[in-house]
Amino acid sequence: MRLLTARKLPRLNTDDYLDLLNxxxxxxxxxxQKEIIRKLEAKQAELSNVSQ
Structure with a gap:
C-alpha cells in the first residue's frame, strides 16, 4: 500500500514575488497585490531576524 505524502512546493524567491506583483x-x-506584499514583508522580516 502506497502512502500519500505532501508534495514539497518550490519556494518563490523575491524576484518571483515581484514579477507576480507586477x-x-x-x-x-x-x-x-495585498497578499503578495504581505508575503514580501514577511520574507523581509525573516531576513532581518536572521541577520541580527
Missing part, C-alpha cells in the same frame, strides 16, 4: 498590478487585482 502581474497582479496590471490585472488590477488588489486582493492579490
Amino acid at each position: 502581474l497582479a498590478t496590471r490585472l488590477g487585482d488588489l486582493q492579490w
